[in-house]
Amino acid sequence: MTERPTNIRKKRQNNRLAIIAMLGVALALTVLLVTTALREQIVFFKTPTDIMTEGLAPNERVRIGGLVKEGSVVRNGTQIDFIVTDTGHDLRVRFDGIVPDLFREGQGVVAEGTLTVDNLFFADTVLAKHDENYVPKEVAEALKQQGVWQGGNEDSYESTGE
Amino acid sequence: MIPEVGHALLIAATLSALICFILPLIGWRLNDRRLTQSAPMLSLLQLVFVTTSFALLITSYVTSDFSVLNVWQNSHSDQPLLFKFTSAWGNHEGSMLLWVWILTIFGGGLGLFGRRLPTDLRAVTLSIQSLMVFIFGCFVLMTSNPFTRLFPTPPEGSDLNPILQDIGLAIHPPLLYIGYVGFSMTFTFAAAALLIGRVDQAWARWVRPWTLLAWIFLTLGIAMGSYWAYYELGWGGWWFWDPVENASLLPWLSGTALLHSAIVSEKRGGLRIWTLLLAILTFCLSLLGTFLVRSGIITSVHSFATDPQRGLVILAILAFFIGTSLSLFALRAPRLKAGRLFDPISREGALVFNNIFLCASCATVLFGTLYPVFHEAFTGQKISVGAPFFNRTMVPLFLILVIALPFGPFMNWKRADGRALFQRLAGIAALAAIIAFLVYILTSDRPRLAPLGIGVAAWLILGSIYEPLSRYKVLAAKSGEHLKQLRRITRSHWGMTLGHLGMGITILGIVAVTGWESEKSALMKPTDQIAINDYILRFEGVQNIQGPNFTEDRGIFALLKDEGLVTSFTPSKRFYPARQMPTTEASLHTQGISQLYLSLGEVRDSGEIVVRFYQKPLILLIWFGAIIMALGGCLSLSDRALWARKTNKKRS
Numbered sequence: 001m002t003e004r005p006t007n008i009r010k011k012r013q014n015n016r017l018a019i020i021a022m023l024g025v026a027l028a029l030t031v032l033l034v035t036t037a038l039r040e041q042i043v044f045f046k047t048p049t050d051i052m053t054e055g056l057a058p059n060e061r062v063r064i065g066g067l068v069k070e071g072s073v074v075r076n077g078t079q080i081d082f083i084v085t086d087t088g089h090d091l092r093v094r095f096d097g098i099v100p101d102l103f104r105e106g107q108g109v110v111a112e113g114t115l116t117v118d119n120l121f122f123a124d125t126v127l128a129k130h131d132e133n134y135v136p137k138e139v140a141e142a143l144k145q146q147g148v149w150q151g152g153n154e155d156s157y158e159s160t161g162e
Numbered sequence: 163m164i165p166e167v168g169h170a171l172l173i174a175a176t177l178s179a180l181i182c183f184i185l186p187l188i189g190w191r192l193n194d195r196r197l198t199q200s201a202p203m204l205s206l207l208q209l210v211f212v213t214t215s216f217a218l219l220i221t222s223y224v225t226s227d228f229s230v231l232n233v234w235q236n237s238h239s240d241q242p243l244l245f246k247f248t249s250a251w252g253n254h255e256g257s258m259l260l261w262v263w264i265l266t267i268f269g270g271g272l273g274l275f276g277r278r279l280p281t282d283l284r285a286v287t288l289s290i291q292s293l294m295v296f297i298f299g300c301f302v303l304m305t306s307n308p309f310t311r312l313f314p315t316p317p318e319g320s321d322l323n324p325i326l327q328d329i330g331l332a333i334h335p336p337l338l339y340i341g342y343v344g345f346s347m348t349f350t351f352a353a354a355a356l357l358i359g360r361v362d363q364a365w366a367r368w369v370r371p372w373t374l375l376a377w378i379f380l381t382l383g384i385a386m387g388s389y390w391a392y393y394e395l396g397w398g399g400w401w402f403w404d405p406v407e408n409a410s411l412l413p414w415l416s417g418t419a420l421l422h423s424a425i426v427s428e429k430r431g432g433l434r435i436w437t438l439l440l441a442i443l444t445f446c447l448s449l450l451g452t453f454l455v456r457s458g459i460i461t462s463v464h465s466f467a468t469d470p471q472r473g474l475v476i477l478a479i480l481a482f483f484i485g486t487s488l489s490l491f492a493l494r495a496p497r498l499k500a501g502r503l504f505d506p507i508s509r510e511g512a513l514v515f516n517n518i519f520l521c522a523s524c525a526t527v528l529f530g531t532l533y534p535v536f537h538e539a540f541t542g543q544k545i546s547v548g549a550p551f552f553n554r555t556m557v558p559l560f561l562i563l564v565i566a567l568p569f570g571p572f573m574n575w576k577r578a579d580g581r582a583l584f585q586r587l588a589g590i591a592a593l594a595a596i597i598a599f600l601v602y603i604l605t606s607d608r609p610r611l612a613p614l615g616i617g618v619a620a621w622l623i624l625g626s627i628y629e630p631l632s633r634y635k636v637l638a639a640k641s642g643e644h645l646k647q648l649r650r651i652t653r654s655h656w657g658m659t660l661g662h663l664g665m666g667i668t669i670l671g672i673v674a675v676t677g678w679e680s681e682k683s684a685l686m687k688p689t690d691q692i693a694i695n696d697y698i699l700r701f702e703g704v705q706n707i708q709g710p711n712f713t714e715d716r717g718i719f720a721l722l723k724d725e726g727l728v729t730s731f732t733p734s735k736r737f738y739p740a741r742q743m744p745t746t747e748a749s750l751h752t753q754g755i756s757q758l759y760l761s762l763g764e765v766r767d768s769g770e771i772v773v774r775f776y777q778k779p780l781i782l783l784i785w786f787g788a789i790i791m792a793l794g795g796c797l798s799l800s801d802r803a804l805w806a807r808k809t810n811k812k813r814s
């Protein structure tokens with residue numbers, strides 16, 4: 001309280017500078033972390049058509065989505081092979097583990113993994129939602145673009161069955 | 163009749179909220195005491211109306227009145243009573259009514275217990291809280307009415323989503339909602355203080371308990387949600403960096419920052435503008451958390467009540483609150499005076515550091531969650547930002563925060579001695595390093611980073627415990643005096659210690675599970691046995707069980723070790739005919755703070771079954787830590803109540 005006003009002002013400036021420096025360092029660090037993580041860790045969403053026509057760099061992680069082709073599921077031990085289709089193109093997928101409860105032939109599915117040389121997709125994650133009417137948004141849109149999606153699962157059952 | 167009364171009461175509540183928004187505001191402007199004093203009464207009225215309305219909705223559920231559309235959509239007469247009850251908020255309409263109900267609980271609570279508040283502050287706060295009730299009441303009435311009738315009445319309901327038919331639904335959403343909505347109080351307090359133009363230390367003193375209360379519930383809500391997902395979804399994960407989880411983490415991070423900055427505002431009168439901004443932003447993030455996924459803009463594995471058609475309305479409400487509060491802030495905040503001086507190395511400086519890094523983490527999570535939306539809007543390409551992104555960014559940020567954390571409580575206000583600080587904590591640092599080294603030696607074949615993580619957690623845990631002991635000279639006391647010294651530590655000091663300790667324990671659990679968990683899947687048929695590490699898992703057979711509204715194939719497994727039975731597992735596959743939906747129920751065995759987890763995959767035609775067995779060392783610490791954090795919050799809260807009463811007595 002005995003300090004002179006000019007001293008106090010100077011001190012205030014110094015303190016403000018220290019805080020701004022701290023803020024700057026934190027900001028720079030965060031931006032650095034975010035940008036490097038973004039470059040390496042984002043995963044693109046592709047349809048079987050994208051992959052079969054454009055190909056995929058080896059070891060590039062992607063998400064694929066489409067319908068599980070009727071009659072394509074083959075189980076071998078804990079390993080499961082199936083075909084994901086957007087009706088334009090088919091993609092063979094292999095997954096080792098427990099598939100979600102709602103994984104079924106004729107239903108929408110999303111899988112994440114990498115492509116091997118002979119166009120077999122090795123998935124390490126298979127996603128389905130907790131809802132029986134669920135078709136992943138990305139899948140629904142991709143299928144709409146292909147002109148196969150009519151909404152409602154009963155429809156898609158009928159059109160792909162028989 | 164019951165749903166109509168419920169509907170009418172909801173309308174009445176919305177109208178009284180409108181009145182309670184207008185009258186006290188006019189009263190404050192005209193300095194009319196009668197008008198400002200109507201606010202508490204009107205707030206209580208809203209509380210009574212909405213409480214009754216919500217109780218009537220639950221009545222419709224419990225009595226399985228399928229003439230109500232909402233009940234028919236989300237309930238089944240064969241459900242056990244508890245799930246009939248909880249089904250009331252296991253859907254969009256009902257959960258929105260729960261949201262409004264909690265809004266009125268907080269408003270009514272302030273009306274009832276806020277007598278010591280300055281009259282104008284209380285009137286304006288309740289007025290803004292009522293505006294919120296009015297807007298959300300209108301939203302429920304116009305777009306999401308749970309009382310809509312259905313004709314002709316169907317004979318049977320279409321059941322609740324089976325995943326939600328669990329005790330978790332009784333606990334997790336109410337806790338989480340109390341947390342989210344609790345931050346509405348800090349928001350309205352901030353907005354009212356800006357309107358009145360008085361943001362002083364007394365204001366900060368009023369805001370802190372409400373922040374603490376909301377934070378306690380949010381912490382518990384997130385933790386219970388995590389545990390629920392862990393045992394219910396059947397793949398043993400406890401955090402997926404899914405948009406819904408991120409959405410709950412956002413207000414938690416900014417709310418934690420608010421909790422700390424409010425201390426500076428209350429004790430030192432500093433950072434008041436920043437505290438105001440955080441109070442506003444935290445509630446905006448809560449709104450974002452509730453509605454991000456519901457709006458259908460972002461998809462999530464945990465979302466159950468999405469409806470994109472209502473998304474636009476929700477976004478408009480969100481934009482309204484964010485827009486008006488931030489413009490009010492921009493208009494009024496520059497008029498506030500700066501707080502008292504402090505050195506960069508001081509308690510204030512430490513709390514600023516805490517705020518910077520918590521907000522940086524918060525911004526990072528927000529960015530990662532929204533990035534796919536913007537990326538698609540600008541490039542048309544669909545991408546997903548998943549766990550690897552968040553791990554890569556959040557782990558370093560939290561590492562910095564946690565390493566710095568034990569220093570904070572040692573610092574004095576205004577100016578602290580940096581060198582003395584290091585000397586005091588050198589012993590703790592050495593101890594943590596020794597622990598990390600021991601863990602490294604004992605588990606040399608395991609991942610290298612995990613022992614370091616254990617060391618960091620130990621640093622935080624030991625540092626947090628050491629601080630009150632050192633500050634109150636408990637260890638240095640003469641023999642026989644230890645207890646006396648220990649008793650001098652205030653409850654709010656224990657609150658802080660437990661909060662930090664809980665964080666350390668959660669981190670310990672996270673590091674242990676991430677570093678040392680193991681899993682094995684195998685294809686088994688009855689009488690098969692497989693060896694997993696030191697265990698032998700034997701498949702005894704399958705039992706068919708008829709549940710109230712499901713059928714169940716229950717696998718019976720025995721887990722053996724050294725010829726002795728450790729435990730038996732009964733994981734199962736259920737099928738809910740009303741929804742035509744299967745679910746998996748995992749089976750857990752708790753050993754102290756570790757768990758063994760067995761989950762079933764598909765049953766093959768050959769009778770074989772895919773099983774997955776997980777060992778989760780120290781996993782319960784993740785949630786125990788959160789409970790300890792919440793406990794710390796409660797201690798601090800109880801101390802404050804005591805303190806307020808004492809000063810009140812002194813004054814009178």
